[in-house]
Amino acid sequence: MTPETADAFANHAAAYVHxxxxxxxxxxxxxAVVAGRDDLTERxxxxxxxxxxxxxxxxxxxxxxxxxxxxxxLDPGLLAMVLDAVERRHGIxxxxxxxxxxxxxxxxxxxxxxxxxxxxxxVSFGAQSFSAPVLSRLGRRHDAAQIEHAVLHARRSGFTxxxxxxxxxxxxxxLDSWQHTVERTVALEPDHVSCYALTVExxxxxxxxxxxxxxxxxPDVQARAxxxxxxxxxxxxxxxxxxxxxxxxxxxxxxxxxxxxQGEYLAFGNGAHxxxxxxxxxxxxxIDAYIEAVERGETPRVGEETASGWASEIERLFVGLxxxxxxxxxxxxxxxxxxxxxxxxxxxGVIEVREGRLRVAKPLLGxxxxxxxxxxxxxxxxxxxxxxxxxxxxx
Amino acid sequence: xTDQARIRNxxxxxxxxxxxxxxADRLLERTGAVxxxxxxxxxxxxxxxxxxxxxxxxxxxxxxxxxxxxxxELVLNLIDTPGHVDFSYEVSRSLxxxxxxxxxxxxAQGVQAQTLANAYLAIDAGLEVIPAVNxxxxxxxxxxxxxxxxxxxxxxxxxxxxxxxAKTGQGVDDLLETLVKEVPAPSGDPDAxxxxxxxxxxxxxxxxxxxxxxxxxxxLGSGDSLRFMATxxxxxxxxxxWLTPKAVPVARLGPGEVGFLITGVKExxxxxxxxxxxxxxxxxxxxxxxxxxxxxxxxxGLFPTDGDDFEKLRDALEKLRLNDASLVWQPETSKAxxxxxxxxxxxxxxxxxxxxxxxxEYDLDLVATAPSVAYRVIMPDGEETxxxxxxxxxxxxxxRGVSEPYVKAMILTPSEFVGPIMALATGRRGIVGDxxxxxxxxxxxxxxxxxxxxxFDFFDLLKSKTRGYASLDYxxxxxxxxxxxxxxxxxxxxxxxxxxxxxxxxAADAYGRKMTGRLRELIPRQLFDVPIQAAIGGRxxxxxxxxxxxxxVTAKCYGGDITRKKKLLQxxxxxxxxxxxxxxxxxxxxxxxxxxxxxxxx
Ligand SMILES: Nc1nc2c(ncn2[C@@H]2O[C@H](COP(=O)(O)OP(=O)(O)OP(=O)(O)O)[C@@H](O)[C@H]2O)c(=O)[nH]1
Ligand SMILES: C[S@@+](CC[C@H](N)C(=O)[O-])C[C@H]1O[C@@H](n2cnc3c(N)ncnc32)[C@H](O)[C@@H]1O
Ligand SMILES: [Mg+2]
Numbered sequence: 002m003t004p005e006t007a008d009a010f011a012n013h014a015a016a017y018v019h020x021x022x023x024x025x026x027x028x029x030x031x032x033a034v035v036a037g038r039d040d041l042t043e044r045x046x047x048x049x050x051x052x053x054x055x056x057x058x059x060x061x062x063x064x065x066x067x068x069x070x071x072x073x074x075l076d077p078g079l080l081a082m083v084l085d086a087v088e089r090r091h092g093i094x095x096x097x098x099x100x101x102x103x104x105x106x107x108x109x110x111x112x113x114x115x116x117x118x119x120x121x122x123x124v125s126f127g128a129q130s131f132s133a134p135v136l137s138r139l140g141r142r143h144d145a146a147q148i149e150h151a152v153l154h155a156r157r158s159g160f161t162x163x164x165x166x167x168x169x170x171x172x173x174x175x176l177d178s179w180q181h182t183v184e185r186t187v188a189l190e191p192d193h194v195s196c197y198a199l200t201v202e203x204x205x206x207x208x209x210x211x212x213x214x215x216x217x218x219x220p221d222v223q224a225r226a227x228x229x230x231x232x233x234x235x236x237x238x239x240x241x242x243x244x245x246x247x248x249x250x251x252x253x254x255x256x257x258x259x260x261x262x263q264g265e266y267l268a269f270g271n272g273a274h275x276x277x278x279x280x281x282x283x284x285x286x287x288i289d290a291y292i293e294a295v296e297r298g299e300t301p302r303v304g305e306e307t308a309s310g311w312a313s314e315i316e317r318l319f320v321g322l323x324x325x326x327x328x329x330x331x332x333x334x335x336x337x338x339x340x341x342x343x344x345x346x347x348x349x350g351v352i353e354v355r356e357g358r359l360r361v362a363k364p365l366l367g368x369x370x371x372x373x374x375x376x377x378x379x380x381x382x383x384x385x386x387x388x389x390x391x392x393x394x395x396x
Numbered sequence: 397x398t399d400q401a402r403i404r405n406x407x408x409x410x411x412x413x414x415x416x417x418x419x420a421d422r423l424l425e426r427t428g429a430v431x432x433x434x435x436x437x438x439x440x441x442x443x444x445x446x447x448x449x450x451x452x453x454x455x456x457x458x459x460x461x462x463x464x465x466x467x468x469e470l471v472l473n474l475i476d477t478p479g480h481v482d483f484s485y486e487v488s489r490s491l492x493x494x495x496x497x498x499x500x501x502x503x504a505q506g507v508q509a510q511t512l513a514n515a516y517l518a519i520d521a522g523l524e525v526i527p528a529v530n531x532x533x534x535x536x537x538x539x540x541x542x543x544x545x546x547x548x549x550x551x552x553x554x555x556x557x558x559x560x561x562a563k564t565g566q567g568v569d570d571l572l573e574t575l576v577k578e579v580p581a582p583s584g585d586p587d588a589x590x591x592x593x594x595x596x597x598x599x600x601x602x603x604x605x606x607x608x609x610x611x612x613x614x615x616l617g618s619g620d621s622l623r624f625m626a627t628x629x630x631x632x633x634x635x636x637x638w639l640t641p642k643a644v645p646v647a648r649l650g651p652g653e654v655g656f657l658i659t660g661v662k663e664x665x666x667x668x669x670x671x672x673x674x675x676x677x678x679x680x681x682x683x684x685x686x687x688x689x690x691x692x693x694x695x696x697g698l699f700p701t702d703g704d705d706f707e708k709l710r711d712a713l714e715k716l717r718l719n720d721a722s723l724v725w726q727p728e729t730s731k732a733x734x735x736x737x738x739x740x741x742x743x744x745x746x747x748x749x750x751x752x753x754x755x756x757e758y759d760l761d762l763v764a765t766a767p768s769v770a771y772r773v774i775m776p777d778g779e780e781t782x783x784x785x786x787x788x789x790x791x792x793x794x795x796r797g798v799s800e801p802y803v804k805a806m807i808l809t810p811s812e813f814v815g816p817i818m819a820l821a822t823g824r825r826g827i828v829g830d831x832x833x834x835x836x837x838x839x840x841x842x843x844x845x846x847x848x849x850x851x852f853d854f855f856d857l858l859k860s861k862t863r864g865y866a867s868l869d870y871x872x873x874x875x876x877x878x879x880x881x882x883x884x885x886x887x888x889x890x891x892x893x894x895x896x897x898x899x900x901x902x903a904a905d906a907y908g909r910k911m912t913g914r915l916r917e918l919i920p921r922q923l924f925d926v927p928i929q930a931a932i933g934g935r936x937x938x939x940x941x942x943x944x945x946x947x948x949v950t951a952k953c954y955g956g957d958i959t960r961k962k963k964l965l966q967x968x969x970x971x972x973x974x975x976x977x978x979x980x981x982x983x984x985x986x987x988x989x990x991x992x993x994x995x996x997x998x
Contacts, residue, residue, distance in 0.1 A: 197951040198951045199951075200950070200951050220945070220947040220948070221946050224947040244949060281959050304959075320958060351923065365946060365949055366923065366948050367948070367949040367950075368948045368965060369948055371950075371965050372965050372968060372969050375965055
C-alpha cells in the first residue's frame with residue numbers, strides 16, 4: 002500500500018455499528034458487551050435503527066464495520082435491518098467494504114450464505130489461538146477445528162475478505178505454541194490477520210486476577226512473539242500495514258484505514274465512537290441506558306471532543322503513526338523531531354524520516370512515540386506567549 | 397498584666413508517644429480552654445503532618461486559666477513538646493521559657509532513652525521536675541515499676557510520683573494541684589528594663605513574622621518600640637497577646653507571661669529565635685543567654701525537580717527557618733540535579749519532615765539525595781576541612797586522611813535483648829562501653845559508634861530486633877580517623893554525583909552491590925540498556941544492567957476510541973513527571989534516597 006493510498010482514506014466515509022451481545026464475556030474483555038441479555042436483541046436493534054434513521058443524512062459509506070460484542074450472535078434478519086437502515090439513511094457505496102465480526106462457533110454454512118446475501122463481504126473471526134490450553138485460558142468457547150470450518154464456510158459463500166484475530170503473550174503460552182498458531186493461520190490462507198498482545202485491562206476478571214497475584218503477560222515474551230509473527234506473516238506475503246494488522250495487498254481493512262487517516266466515521270450503538278466534522282463523540286456505554294435514551298427520543302451521545310488547529314495536527318500524528326506508511330511530517334512532525342524527546346526517539350531508532358515520511362520504525366515501542374507526540378506544545382502559541390511577555394514588560 | 401505569683405510556666409516532656417499531647421488535651425478541657433465542639437485528639441498537634449503521623453513535631457504553647465479548688469485564680473502556661481530525638485531542640489527551647497517540667501512515663505513501657513535525655517535537659521536548665529506515670533489505665537501498665545524507675549533518676553520516693561491516665565483523665569485534678577504547688581512562680585523584676593526571650597516564630601503570609609516570647613523582666617505594651625538585641629533591629633509592637641490557644645490580643649504582657657508578638661516585619665532575616673527583646677528607649681544592659689545553635693547531624697541535597705524553582709526553594713527555606721531554627725543550608729550544584737541546597741538536619745525524621753513541609757507548605761516538588769554525615773578531610777598540608785557532601789571528598793592522592801563524627805550512644809533495653817543489640821552495634825563498628833542494670837530487667841548499654849552508622853537505618857533495625865522495646869539516644873563526641881572510601885555510582889558509564897557515598901572500606905563492596913541492585917529495581921526500563929556500576933576510584937566493584945524495554949505499545953485502538961487511548965497515554969505521561977533526566981537516563985525521584993531503606997539482611 003502506497004503512502005498516498007493510505008492518506009487518501011482521510012476522505013472516505015465510514016461507519017461503525019456496535020452489537021454488544023455475547024454468549025459469555027471473555028475474562029480479558031473491556032469492550033461494551035453484555036452476556037445473557039439476548040432478550041434485548043430486538044429492542045436493541047430497533048433502537049439502533051432509530052438512531053441510524055435519526056442521524057443527519059451523509060453520503061454513501063465506503064466502509065461499514067459491524068463490531069462487538071459478537072455480531073454473529075444476532076439473527077441475520079436483525080443484521081439485515083441494520084444494513085437496511087444505513088442504506089436508506091446514508092447509502093452504502095456499491096464497492097463498499099461491509100465487515101462483520103464473528104465468533105467461529107457461530108459460523109455455519111447457512112449463516113454464512115445468508116450474511117453474504119444480505120450484503121456482508123468481509124468477515125473477521127475472533128480466532129485468538131489454535132492452542133487448546135490457550136483458548137481455554139482465554140475463556141474461549143471454540144476449538145481450532147471450528148476456526149478452520151468457519152473460514153471454509155466464509156470462503157465457500159463468497160466472502161471476498163476473511164480475517165483472523167489472534168492474541169499472543171497469554172501467560173503460560175510458549176513461543177512454540179504461538180508459532181503453531183501462526184503456522185495454522187498461514188495455512189488457512191486468510192486475507193487479513195490481526196495479532197494483539199494480550200492486554201490486562203483494569204476492571205476485567207483478568208485485571209483483578211493479575212491484581213491478586215496471577216501471572217501477568219511478560220512484555221519481553223510478547224515482543225518476541227510479535228517479531229515471530231511479523232517475520233512469518235511477512236514471508237507468507239502479508240504486509241504489516243498497522244501496528245497489529247497484516248494483510249495481503251488490497252485486503253487492508255478500509256474501515257480501520259479510515260480511522261488511522263483521521264477520516265470520518267459515523268457510530269451507532271452503545272459505547273460506539275465516531276468522528277465527524279472535527280468532533281469525536283461517543284454513545285452511552287450501558288445497553289439499557291442506550292436503549293432507554295433512544296426510546297425516549299433523546300440522543301444517546303454522552304461526550305464530545307473537538308480538535309482543531311494544533312490539537313488536530315497532534316491527533317493526525319497520533320492516529321497516523323500506527324500505520325507502517327507513517328505520516329507526512331507536517332508542523333507536528335517537525336515539532337516532534339525538534340523536541341528533546343523526539344531526538345531521543347530518533348537516536349534510539351524508534352522514529353525515523355524516510356522518503357518524506359515520518360514513521361515509527363520500531364512499532365513495539367510505539368507508545369513511547371505517542372506520549373512524546375501528546376506532549377508537543379504548539380510552536381505558535383509559545384511564540385505568542387513570549388511576545389505577550391515582552392509587551393507587558395514594556396508597558 | 398498578670399500577677400507573677402499567679403503564674404505557673406511548665407513544659408510537658410517525655411519519650412515519644414508517652415502521652416504528652418493527650419495529657420495537654422485533658423488540661424485544656426479541664427480548664428475550659430477549648431469547647432466540647434472544638435475538642436479533638438491531640439488538639440495542639442495542628443500541623444497536617446503531625447496529625448497524619450500522630451506525633452508532635454513543633455512545641456506548642458497555650459495559656460490556661462485555672463481556678464484551684466481553694467478558689468485561687470491561676471494562669472498556667474503550658475508547652476507541649478515533641479518526644480522524638482530529632483526534635484529535642486524544640487524541647488530545650490521550650491524549657492528556657494519555663495520554671496517547671498512535667499516528666500511523663502508510659503506505665504507500660506517505663507523509662508526510655510528520651511525520658512532520660514529530656515529529664516537531664518530539664519535538670520540542667522534548673523527546672524523543677526515533676527515526675528508522673530501516665531497510661532495507668534492500660535492492661536499492661538506497671539505503675540509501680542515505672543514510678544520506681546523515675547524515682548531512681550530524680551531522687552525522692554516512688555510514692556510521690558503522680559499516677560495518671562491522660563486517656564480517662566484519672567489523676568488530672570491531683571496533677572493540677574501539684575503543678576500549682578511545686579512549679580515555682582516566675583520571679584522577674586517588673587521594674588527592670590524589658591527582657592523577653594523569643595523562643596519560637598513562624599511566618600504568616602498576611603501578618604509577617606509572628607514571635608512567641610516569654611517575658612522575663614519588665615513588661616511589654618502594645619505599640620512599644622522594641623529592640624531585638626542580637627540583630628539590633630528596632631520594630632514597633634503592632635499586636636501582642638496570649639494563645640488560649642486562640643490568639644487573644646492584650647494591651648500588656650508582664651514579667652513571667654508567655655505570649656505572641658507581631659511587629660509587621662515581613663523580612664524574615666530580621667528576626668531570630670533565641671534573641672532577646674528589649675525596649676528601644678530603655679534597653680536592658682545584657683541579653684538573656686539565648687540558645688546554642690543545634691548541630692546538624694545529617695546532610696542531604698534538596699533540588700527542585702523543576703530547575704526554575706531554585707529561587708522559590710531558597711525563599712521557602714528562609715521562611716521555614718523561622719519556624720524551624722535548626723535548619724541550615726548552603727547552595728550546592730550537582731551535575732546530575734542542577735542547582736539546589738545542601739541542607740543540614742538533626743536526623744532522618746527531621747529531614748523527611750522538612751522536605752514534606754517544603755513540598756506542602758510552599759508548593760514545591762523536590763528531589764532529595766541520599767543523606768550523609770559531615771566528614772573532616774586532612775589535606776596534604778595538614779589543614780583540616782569539613783565536607784558535607786560525598787562529592788566533595790578529594791581523591792586519595794589529594795588527602796592525608798579522613799575522619800568521621802562519632803557519637804556516644806545509649807540504648808535502654810529489656811535485658812533479654814542485650815545479645816542481639818551488642819551484635820548489631822559491633823557489626824556497625826560500635827565499641828561497647830558500660831553495661832549497667834537499672835533494674836534486673838532493664839539495662840543501659842553505652843557505646844561509641846560512628847554517627848554515619850547510626851543515623852540511617854540503625855534505629856529501625858534496633859526496633860525490629862527488640863520488638864520495639866529498646867530506645868536510643870546519642871550525642872556527638874568528636875571526630876576520629878577512619879579508613880573511608882568514596883563509592884561512586886555510574887549510570888550509562890557516567891558518574892552521578894548525587895549517588896556518591898562515603899563508606900568504610902570494609903563495607904564498600906557490600907554497599908556497591910546493594911546500591912546497584914536497588915537502582916536496578918528502581919530505574920524503569922528505557923529505550924536502551926542502562927549499565928549501573930559502583931566504583932571506587934576507577935575500580936568497578938559491582939555492576940547491574942537495566943535491560944532496554946522491548947515492548948511498549950497499545951495493542952488495540954479500542955474500535956476507534958481515540959479519546960480513550962489519548963487519556964491513557966496522557967496518564968502515563970503524568971507518571972513520568974516524577975522522573976529526573978540524568979544524562980540520557982530517566983531516574984525516578986525515589987531512587988535518590990534509595991540508600992535510606994532499611995537493610996533487611998544486616
Ligand atoms: N491507654 C492510654 N493511651 C494513651 C494515654 N495517653 C496517651 N495515650 C495514647 O498514646 C498515643 C500517643 O499519645 P500522644 O499524646 O500523641 O503522645 P505524645 O507524647 O504527645 O507523642 P509525641 O508528641 O509524638 O512525642 C496515642 O495513641 C494516645 O491516644 C493514656 O493515658 N492511656
Ligand atoms: C471487539 S473484539 C471481538 C469480539 C468477538 N466477539 C470475539 O470474541 O472474537 C476484537 C478483538 O480484540 C481483541 N481483544 C479484545 N480484548 C483484548 C485484550 N484485552 N487484549 C488483547 N486483545 C484483545 C481480540 O482479538 C478480539 O477478537
Ligand atoms: Mg505529642
